[in-house]
Amino acid sequence: MPALRIQGYVIVSADGMLANADRVMPDALKFEGDKQFFTAALDRADLIVHGRNSYEDQPNSPRRRRIVLTRTIGSIAPDPENPKAVRWNPTGATFEAALDFAGVNSGTVAIIGGPDVFGMFMDRYDTFWLSQAPRVRLPDGEPCFPGVPQHSPQEILAAQGLRAGDRKILDAADDVSVTPWRRAIASRP
Ligand SMILES: NC(=O)c1ccc[n+]([C@@H]2O[C@H](COP(=O)([O-])OP(=O)(O)OC[C@H]3O[C@@H](n4cnc5c(N)ncnc54)[C@H](OP(=O)(O)O)[C@@H]3O)[C@@H](O)[C@H]2O)c1
Numbered sequence: 001m002p003a004l005r006i007q008g009y010v011i012v013s014a015d016g017m018l019a020n021a022d023r024v025m026p027d028a029l030k031f032e033g034d035k036q037f038f039t040a041a042l043d044r045a046d047l048i049v050h051g052r053n054s055y056e057d058q059p060n061s062p063r064r065r066r067i068v069l070t071r072t073i074g075s076i077a078p079d080p081e082n083p084k085a086v087r088w089n090p091t092g093a094t095f096e097a098a099l100d101f102a103g104v105n106s107g108t109v110a111i112i113g114g115p116d117v118f119g120m121f122m123d124r125y126d127t128f129w130l131s132q133a134p135r136v137r138l139p140d141g142e143p144c145f146p147g148v149p150q151h152s153p154q155e156i157l158a159a160q161g162l163r164a165g166d167r168k169i170l171d172a173a174d175d176v177s178v179t180p181w182r183r184a185i186a187s188r189p
Contacts, residue, residue: 003106004099006124007045009038010113011131011176016148017141018113023053026138033170034131037178041129046107047099049121054113067098069117076101090120119146122160128181130157135174157181 010018011034020026039058042048048056048066055061066085075092079085088098099105111121122145130153143149145156154164162181170176 004104005108005126006111006121007041007108008111008118008121008125008128009041009131010118010129010144010153011038011133012144012153013136013138013141014132014134015137015139015141016144016153017138018115018144019142020138021140021142023142028136029133029138031133031171031174031176034133034176034178037129037131037170042110042112044108045110047102047104047109048112049109049117050112051114051117054117056112065102065104067102113144115143115145118144122156125160125162125181126183128157128162129178130154130181131170131176131178133174133176154181 011029011031012018013029018025018029038056039060042056042058042064043060046065048064049069050066051069062082062084064084067088068079068085069090070087071089071091073087073089075089076098077087079087086098086102111117111125144153147156161184163184165180165182167177167179170178
C-alpha cells in the first residue's frame with residue numbers, strides 16, 4: 001500500500017496509560033494544546049481507524065470517513081448509524097478489503113486507538129505521534145499499547161524500527177509535548 005501513509009496518535013500519562021482504571025479517558029489527560037494538535041491532524045486525514053470505544057467526539061467528526069473495529073459482525077459492513085463509517089472485524093477480512101469498502105486507496109490514515117488497535121498496526125506506522133503528559137499518573141489505568149507497562153511506550157515504538165524526532169511542546173504549563181516517531185528509511189549500500 002505505498003500510496004497510503006499510516007499515522008498513529010495517542011496521549012499518554014507518565015506511566016504510559018491512555019485511560020484510567022475504568023477504561024475511560026479522564027479530564028486529567030485532556031489538554032487544549034494537544035486537542036488542537038489532534039483536531040488539526042484528523043482534519044487532514046483521509047480516513048480514521050479506531051475500536052468501538054475510541055471515537056474522537058469533535059465538531060468535525062461527522063464529516064470524517066472512518067473504519068470502526070468490532071466483533072459484532074463477521075467481516076465488513078456499512079455502519080447503519082453513520083453513512084461515513086464502515087464496521088470491520090479483522091478476523092473476517094483484511095485491512096485492504098476494509099479500505100476498498102470505505103473507498104479509500106490513497107492518502108493519510110489516522111489510527112487513534114484503543115490499545116489493541118494500536119498494536120495491530122505497530123509494524124505499519126510511517127509516523128506515530130506520541131503525546132505525553134508527564135505530570136499525570138493513572139495507577140491501574142489502561143496501557144496505551146500491548147506490552148506496557150513491562151516496557152515503556154517509547155521502547156515499544158523503538159523496537160518496531162521507529163525513531164524519535166524533535167519533541168514539540170503543546171502545553172507549556174503542564175509540560176505536555178508530542179514526539180513524532182518515524183520509520184527509519186534503510187540507507188542504500
Ligand atoms: N489517551 C488517548 O489518546 C486515547 C486514545 C484512544 C482511546 N482512548 C480511550 O481509551 C479507552 C479505550 O477503550 P477500549 O480499551 O475499549 O478500546 P477500543 O479499541 O476503543 O474499543 C474496544 C472495542 O473495539 C473493538 N475491537 C478492538 N480490537 C478489535 C479487534 N482486533 N477485532 C475486532 N474488534 C476489535 C471491540 O468492539 P466490540 O465490543 O463491538 O466487539 C472492542 O470491544 C477509551 O476510554 C478511549 O476514550 C484514549
